Amino acid sequence: MNAALIERLGAVIAGIVVGVVAFYALYKDWHATGVENQVFKLMLLLLGIGAILALLAGLNVVGFAPKG
Amino acid sequence: MAVAAVSAGGIADHIHPEPQGFVRRYVFSLDHKIIGIQYLITAFVFFMLAGLLAEAIRTQLLNPNGGFVAADTYNEIYSIHGSTMVWLVIIPMLTGGFGNLVFPLQIGARDVAFPWLNMLSFWIFPVSGLMLFSSFLMGAPTAGWMEYPPVSLQGAAGTSMWAAAIFLVGVSSTMTGLNFLVTILKMRAPGMTFTRMPLFVWGQFATAPLLMIATTALAAALAALFINRVFGVPFFDPTKGGSPVMWQHMFWFYSHPAVYIMILPAFGIISEVLPTFARKPIFGYKLIAFSSMAIALTGFMVWAHHMFTSGLAPFLQLPFMIITFVIGVPTGIKIFSWTATLWGGKIHYNTAMLFAIGFVGLFTIGGITGIFLAAIPYDLHVHGTYFIVAHLHYVLVGGSLMGVFAGMYYWFPKMSGRVLNETLGKLHFWLFFIGFNLTFLPMHWLGIEGMPREVATYDPQFAFLNQFASYASYLMTFAILIFFVNVIWSIRNGKRSGPNPWGARTLEWQIPSPPNYYNFKHVPTVYGLPYDFSQPLPYKGLDEELTDAPPVAAGAH
Amino acid sequence: MTAASLPLDSHGNVDQLYIETRELRLQGFLLFLVSDCVLFASFIFAYLYLRNSGQGWPPPGIQRLDVAFAAWNSVVLFGSGATMHYALENFKHGNFMRYMWFLLATIVLGAGFLGGQAYEYTHLIYGEHVTWWGSGIFGASFFTLTGMHGMHVFIGVCYLTVLVLQSAAGVYTRGKFFGITAGTLYWHFVDVIWVVLFSIFYLL
Numbered sequence: 001m002n003a004a005l006i007e008r009l010g011a012v013i014a015g016i017v018v019g020v021v022a023f024y025a026l027y028k029d030w031h032a033t034g035v036e037n038q039v040f041k042l043m044l045l046l047l048g049i050g051a052i053l054a055l056l057a058g059l060n061v062v063g064f065a066p067k068g
Numbered sequence: 069m070a071v072a073a074v075s076a077g078g079i080a081d082h083i084h085p086e087p088q089g090f091v092r093r094y095v096f097s098l099d100h101k102i103i104g105i106q107y108l109i110t111a112f113v114f115f116m117l118a119g120l121l122a123e124a125i126r127t128q129l130l131n132p133n134g135g136f137v138a139a140d141t142y143n144e145i146y147s148i149h150g151s152t153m154v155w156l157v158i159i160p161m162l163t164g165g166f167g168n169l170v171f172p173l174q175i176g177a178r179d180v181a182f183p184w185l186n187m188l189s190f191w192i193f194p195v196s197g198l199m200l201f202s203s204f205l206m207g208a209p210t211a212g213w214m215e216y217p218p219v220s221l222q223g224a225a226g227t228s229m230w231a232a233a234i235f236l237v238g239v240s241s242t243m244t245g246l247n248f249l250v251t252i253l254k255m256r257a258p259g260m261t262f263t264r265m266p267l268f269v270w271g272q273f274a275t276a277p278l279l280m281i282a283t284t285a286l287a288a289a290l291a292a293l294f295i296n297r298v299f300g301v302p303f304f305d306p307t308k309g310g311s312p313v314m315w316q317h318m319f320w321f322y323s324h325p326a327v328y329i330m331i332l333p334a335f336g337i338i339s340e341v342l343p344t345f346a347r348k349p350i351f352g353y354k355l356i357a358f359s360s361m362a363i364a365l366t367g368f369m370v371w372a373h374h375m376f377t378s379g380l381a382p383f384l385q386l387p388f389m390i391i392t393f394v395i396g397v398p399t400g401i402k403i404f405s406w407t408a409t410l411w412g413g414k415i416h417y418n419t420a421m422l423f424a425i426g427f428v429g430l431f432t433i434g435g436i437t438g439i440f441l442a443a444i445p446y447d448l449h450v451h452g453t454y455f456i457v458a459h460l461h462y463v464l465v466g467g468s469l470m471g472v473f474a475g476m477y478y479w480f481p482k483m484s485g486r487v488l489n490e491t492l493g494k495l496h497f498w499l500f501f502i503g504f505n506l507t508f509l510p511m512h513w514l515g516i517e518g519m520p521r522e523v524a525t526y527d528p529q530f531a532f533l534n535q536f537a538s539y540a541s542y543l544m545t546f547a548i549l550i551f552f553v554n555v556i557w558s559i560r561n562g563k564r565s566g567p568n569p570w571g572a573r574t575l576e577w578q579i580p581s582p583p584n585y586y587n588f589k590h591v592p593t594v595y596g597l598p599y600d601f602s603q604p605l606p607y608k609g610l611d612e613e614l615t616d617a618p619p620v621a622a623g624a625h
Numbered sequence: 626m627t628a629a630s631l632p633l634d635s636h637g638n639v640d641q642l643y644i645e646t647r648e649l650r651l652q653g654f655l656l657f658l659v660s661d662c663v664l665f666a667s668f669i670f671a672y673l674y675l676r677n678s679g680q681g682w683p684p685p686g687i688q689r690l691d692v693a694f695a696a697w698n699s700v701v702l703f704g705s706g707a708t709m710h711y712a713l714e715n716f717k718h719g720n721f722m723r724y725m726w727f728l729l730a731t732i733v734l735g736a737g738f739l740g741g742q743a744y745e746y747t748h749l750i751y752g753e754h755v756t757w758w759g760s761g762i763f764g765a766s767f768f769t770l771t772g773m774h775g776m777h778v779f780i781g782v783c784y785l786t787v788l789v790l791q792s793a794a795g796v797y798t799r800g801k802f803f804g805i806t807a808g809t810l811y812w813h814f815v816d817v818i819w820v821v822l823f824s825i826f827y828l829l
Contacts, residue, residue, distance in 0.1 A: 004691075004693040004694070007693045007694050007696065007697040008693050008696065008697070010697045010700070011693070011696035011697040011699075011700050014697070014700040014701070014704060015696075015700050015703075017704070018700055018703045018704045018706075018707050021707040022703070022706070022707055022710075025707070025710050025711075025714075035651060035652070035655065036651055036655075036806055036810065039655065039810060039813075040710070040809070040810075040813065043706075043810075043813035043814070043816070043817050044710065044813075046816075046817045046820050047703055047706045047707070047813070047816055047817065047820070049820060050699065050703050050816070050817070050819070050820030050823065051700065051703050053699075053820065053823065053824060053828065054696045054697075054699045054700045054703065054823070055700075057692045057693075057695070057696035057699075057827065057828065058693075058696045058697070058700075062692075062828045063692030063695075063696070063827050063828045064689040064690065064691065064692055064827075065691060065692055065693055066688070066691055
């Protein structure tokens with residue numbers, strides 16, 4: 001088990017956790033009003049997307065990993 | 069559980085105690101009016117310095133072989149002249165200066181939203197100005213105010229100083245824009261809806277986002293230039309894969325909106341002065357207001373029209389040309405609205421009004437040559453010639469600076485309680501107007517005939533028009549000296565103005581001149597547009613302004 | 626909104642001045658973030674411009690960035706965004722201790738991200754293919770943008786540390802906690818910028 005594999009595994013697991021948390025928080029906040037809450041919702045959405053991207057990178061779907 | 073009672077009033081009812089002591093009142097003041105005057109004074113000092121540089125340029129060009137200064141020094145002089153006039157004179161005067169001084173009064177606010185930030189953005193400004201001028205000591209930038217690489221990468225250390233100075237003054241503008249935007253959005257007096265705001269406020273409202281967004285883009289470009297020069301990070305260095313053309317994109321993405329930063333507040337000043345002295349409601353209030361916003365928006369989409377000769381792909385050139393033409397439409401709407409305002413009015417030819425009318429005429433010329441330049445074939449012919457110099461001076465001197473002078477004559481009573489001398493003022497106007505036209509009109513011909521800008525010597529065939537322009541420029545400088553004499557004389561000896569010498573109807577004229585520290589004894593309620601001269605004033609709550617009554621204390625209604 | 630979460634002055638009345646100035650500060654802070662966004666956008670434009678300026682990407686002699694470690698490091702930062710969100714939620718609901726723990730977790734994760742960045746930098750600078758910000762346009766754009774972002778994270782960590790100290794000293798009450806809201810906004814902003822930077826540097 002090399003370092004890169006551990007990193008990928010970490011990215012996948014933590015990516016799932018963070019993604020779920022972000023979208024759950026977004027779901028809970030969906031009806032919140034006020035300027036700052038609208039911004040928070042947008043940011044949570046982007047955060048969730050970021051977590052998904054990291055997850056996909058961990059699964060080697062996107063991004064570049066050297067052979068070996 | 070019952071909701072607790074509301075105690076102290078909001079911002080409108082909150083009056084800070086006036087600071088005592090010279091330093092707190094006049095140096096590190098938090099009061100927007102004092103800060104506005106500080107901005108104006110500092111900017112006029114830089115205006116004098118940059119004016120001297122301009123005269124050095126014209127003196128050099130008296131003779132085809134130059135000879136007044138060395139060629140390198142000449143390059144430094146016009147670079148610093150341009151940078152100073154844009155960043156240390158016109159922008160601070162129109163936004164930090166008149167903006168601070170007037171628009172919080174016009175919207176019925178007690179101050180801007182963040183007074184402390186306002187003080188900070190003022191104090192950054194003279195410091196960065198000193199930095200800019202200190203670049204002369206270490207070899208000033210030599211690539212003009214645009215500082216195109218690769219020349220700007222090769223110059224002496226002064227170019228790094230230039231980048232740092234402009235970065236700082238950009239930070240100051242960004243903070244001013246942020247401050248003004250929040251103030252206009254949140255601190256208008258009750259009843260002052262967006263479509264009841266005076267047009268000067270609309271001008272500032274359109275400018276503030278430009279200051280905030282475009283100036284940050286400039287900060288990025290300058291930071292990249294700075295680290296390229298100091299740390300060798302090859303953003304613009306073609307030997308390491310960087311791109312000099314990228315600087316042009318980054319720079320003009322700021323600097324084209326900057327053109328509107330320099331003109332939209334002046335539009336606002338003109339829109340205040342014209343109806344006041346024509347004694348007639350402004351024609352097309354909403355058109356003028358919304359066309360400012362349209363100009364501000366489209367201003368972000370035309371930057372590459374400065375780069376038609378820089379190897380831009382043809383399919384990109386065409387949309388930039390078309391959008392540039394489109395900007396002429398809202399600008400034309402303004403010109404027509406101002407002309408229609410004058411039509412049938414009872415015109416008082418005060419100095420402020422003369423400058424405003426002069427503005428309309430000269431800005432139209434500058435605008436029309438702008439449309440010429442937007443056309444790619446024409447631009448290819450005159451790019452980098454004196455035609456550009458003529459165009460930009462018609463817009464920035466005939467436009468912005470005339471606007472500044474109109475504003476000075478118009479609001480000087482509000483600053484000082486005294487009126488500027490009218491005789492000297494009219495002399496100033498006529499000498500300036502004639503001198504300006506004689507200086508810059510011939511440059512159109514010089515440019516079409518092919519005289520390149522930013523050169524220390526030129527072909528002898530251009531000698532006559534250049535000498536003509538140089539002598540005329542001395543006349544212009546003389547006119548500006550008259551203005552300074554007028555200001556200094558009138559501060560002590562001018563006629564006392566009273567609160568409202570012009571019979572104007574916006575809010576700032578309904579309170580004493582100069583206004584009290586807290587601006588309004590009681591924040592007024594607004595019922596309509598300020599321009600309807602046949603109607604009673606659309607304000608309530610101003611009855612005690614001109615009496616000795618104390619201001620309404622916090623919490624009392 | 627219950628009375629307990631309203632801003633109160635020293636007499637126990639609703640503080641109207643606070644409500645209005647908070648509104649101003651919120652708007653001002655959001656506009657500050659907008660202009661900060663433009664700063665990043667300009668450098669991102671520069672990066673994309675250089676990337677497409679002809680010689681292919683990455684430039685000759687430079688290896689593509691390895692995504693594995695960056696993915697893990699990104700998740701660390703994104704996780705700190707989630708903990709910050711719950712810090713604010715808990716403060717709003719009056720769970721002060723949980724707020725403090727979430728805040729500390731955010732600081733630890735943020736500092737961890739910075740450590741990871743430092744690790745990645747040393748790899749690039751001292752690794753097989755030497756890349757530093759003066760060596761070419763790849764290094765220039767990568768180190769400038771991620772360095773700028775790292776600077777923002779560092780400022781954020783400092784800010785959150787100040788928040789911890791202030792909260793421990795009882796500066797924020799249930800009605801008046803704009804400092805925490807601003808910190809959360811800033812931290813989310815830093816996270817979201819990283820989503821973009823991660824995508825354009827490692828995934829594109």
